Amino acid sequence: MNTEARNDEFQVRSEPLQALTPAQVLRVYSGRPGCMCGCRGNYYCQNDGDDSRGEKKSSAMVTKVLRTLQAQDVVFAGERDLDGRAYVFADVGARHYVAYLVAGVEVAR
16 A cells, blocks of 8 residues: 655655665665764665665675664655655664655655
């Protein structure tokens, strides 16, 4: 079940976390708690993605982080990063996991 809402810039498609696919993920982060600038972990994008921010290309890691987030009972979701894109976030053990979604997709609350 997805819902659609009108945004000033683009159509937003709201999906349940479990329904998200790796194709709806722009990039992911996996790292130790603390700074998320990349010094304590890594950013990854799809193998065919835009790595202009210095992300490592790994579709397998994008899928792994998304599946890790989907397996959690508590996930912070629905907020927007500095680029205006929605993301989902969870602490799992001693790691932060974040999936930044493609424009126009957000997680239903």
